[in-house]
Amino acid sequence: MFNRIQSKPLPLNTQSGLSHRARRLCLNSLQTLGLVLALSSSLAPVQAQTQSINLYTTREPGLMQPLLEAFTAQTGIKVATVFLKDGLLERVKAEGARSPADVLMTVDIGNLLDLAEANLFQSIHSEALNAAIPASLRSSDGSWFALSLRDRVLYVDKALALRTFRYEDLADPAYKGKVCIRSGQHPYNNALIASMIAHHGSAETEKWLRGVKANLARKAAGGDRDVARDILGGICDLGLANAYYAGQMKTAALGTDARKWGEAIKVIRPTFAQTDGTFVNVSGGGVAAHAPNKAGAIAFLEFLISKQAQSLYARVNFEYPVRAGVELDAIAQSFGPLKADPTPLTEIAKHRKEASLLVDRLGFDR
């Protein structure tokens, strides 16, 4: 064939300079590859040692940092983290028995139950955890534990005389064109709608959600902080959002936009008509099924439930502690006492899917 005609290729006159350059290009590329590989090996996963634990979390780094620093200061155990948003479950599942994860942390009861159902937690027994966390806020088999509470509340224009509110009122035609809320598919709203189904059944909830949709001042989109911002911006008068965002905004540095939004609203803890309780979701975690450092993982969970860490949750992120007797931040205290709805979260989580289908069916986000 062609190769046999001439074993040594004739250099093409016009190309000889270029071919030298091409060779140099190849050499350079190889050198770069070596360099990159050497550098990227320094990014390799942190191996489990007794002195460190690996944390997979959907909780934001900004929130976790003070907690992790306090834990390391107290115990000497270092924490390597990866902050994931969607796909925590899928990743840990794929990693299987070789997963380096020691602790998995996430928000929303549905996510916790999904992880538990996929057998990605292992059951542990800890007196400290059992004593500090009420039985309704942890699994009976010791697989997951709630670590903080997040109540979904009403942000109202400060100028309005509203004092009390029921979740059911959100569909009241009196609020037509006055309501702001984020996407109905967002886990925060999804859990609330599921809770509504647990209280009133599907038919009533559908009617309610239609009513809410008819009251919307704008598309169901954006985030929880946008409710406060849009109230100040004159787009709406009230809306549902998680309470800790109000804490963040109301304590933001003076002169920032967030502070202005926070100061435009007041927070009312709505209740369900039947139980007179406020809807509360959780953040939580557990020990990973194949944790290389189980003891370290348990120590970390026990730390998160300690008075010190629980008050950090309350002060850094304005979340409600699960542990009784922890002092609240003054701003969170100003929202009034929290009377949580007694409906078990596991019961609410059963209606999650139905709630999501309902949102699709009504075109709530459209």
Add this chain to the structure above:
Amino acid sequence: MTLLTPHARWLATGFWPTALASLLAACLCAPVLSLFVSALGANTQQWMHLIGFVIPDAALTTLLLLTGVGIVVVLLGTGAAWLVTAFQFPGRKVLAWALLLPLAVPTYVVAYSYLDLLHPLGPVQSVLRAALGLSSPRELRLPDTRSMLGAILILGSVLYPYVYLSARHMFLTQPANLIEAARGLGHGPFSLFWRVALPMARPAIVVGTTLALLETLNDVGASEFLGLQTLTVAVYSTWITRSDLAGAAYIALFMLVLVLGLSALERHARRQQRFINTDQSRPMQAQPLKRWQGLLASLFCLLPVLAGFVIPVLHLGWQAAVRLEQVGAVSSLLKDATLNTVLISLAVTLCTVLGGLLLAWAARSWTTRRRASLGQRLARTATIGYALPGTVLALGLLAPFALIDELANVLSESLFQTTTGLLLLGTSAGLILACTLRLLAVASGSLEAGFARIPLAFDQLARSLGHSPLGVLLRVDLPLLKPALFSAALLVFVETMKELPITLLLRPLNVETLATWLYGEAARGTYEEGAIAALLIILVSLTPVILLTRTQTQYKKKQALKPTAPASP
């Protein structure tokens, strides 16, 4: 004697390149296969729900968005490229490179900026109210930015550079003699553009538009900010809120079929066209414009730069300045994140360009037969990575990665009695591989276009002079491909800098990139704090974007210096 008979086609590249290109294609098909397996898990009830309530609306929204963005990017990209190439007007030199700047800005950042700027509390409406003498935002209610039109304009103003880049390159390399001949035959400027320049640039415009539309299709951040229920957003809510991976995989596959169908249609439409240009002719000379025409041209080119770059960057800069004033220092974590981002981007760029070169080469080496060759089919698989939403691609890669890790462990345990641990899952190698698979289309597309401009006769001549196929690639094609290689590398680098969803899902412990940092702050609702990270992404990306613009101007200078050469065959 034909130099490359069908029988000799295997020899055109040799066994190893063929095997490697096939392996790469297999890697690209793996996530689709794993999605397909997931989709099989969907039950009929879920399917009925999706077909009845989710897909029709989401598909319509997506279609409207794609059409709108398509029109905007073609108009802005082609229009600006033609004006800058064919005419002289005030600010032309600066605008010629400034028009590429929006490439450095992630779409979600721009969406956030505009939502903030156009909010009733933002500067635009505040000034408007002050001018109208209104005191409260309640007295003036303007249309919401969160709308289809808003999304089309915002995405269009960031994504047009893909079209501008490829169209300008094409206009610059169009032989001047053709244009001059047309002028000589009495064609006016419009007719010249419409009947000569545009038809020749069409393939390049299509390539650029395809990239912009795929970017639109798999965007999640901006669509979510802007409240659009696109198919990609539907994939997310189905997966996340309902924990229904099967349903999500089903929608994702539906999207993939759509994309592959569209790209097949596009290839079919231009199957007869083949543009060979040996880059030996002079580029066209820019004609002076009348005063008011010149000003209009400046305005036309200035607007997209303002909308897609200057305004969002000023907004971010202002936010970052406010933030810095409060905190006083940039966190050292942010420096690590910058380093990680650059390292990952470099590694991905290298792998992607090599992979893209391999695919484009395979496609070229087998173009002797009339119908689509195996090589071209292999090269087409590269579209898959870019057509799937990033998270879906990453999800689809989890199972294949787990399988490879398992195999490696079994092998090393039986051979060397040691375990290898996780080689791909949650490692830099896995992350780099995933990003490479995602961006292969960017590299292979640009390199295929580059190859198309080198006449096959060059290769055949070199082969007849005894060069091996690899020798032909290294000594003949590669030097001629240099501009294409360079621009592919720069594009891939910038894309990786902005990449978020794959990094978020697959990165190793303790590895933060600028985009994940920004996302972390945004997820916590403190977007302002991410402004510094967003600005850093843009700053680092600017270097390659500016290099990209320099390759164009240098090219032009070089061409202008050359003596007039006879037209190529």
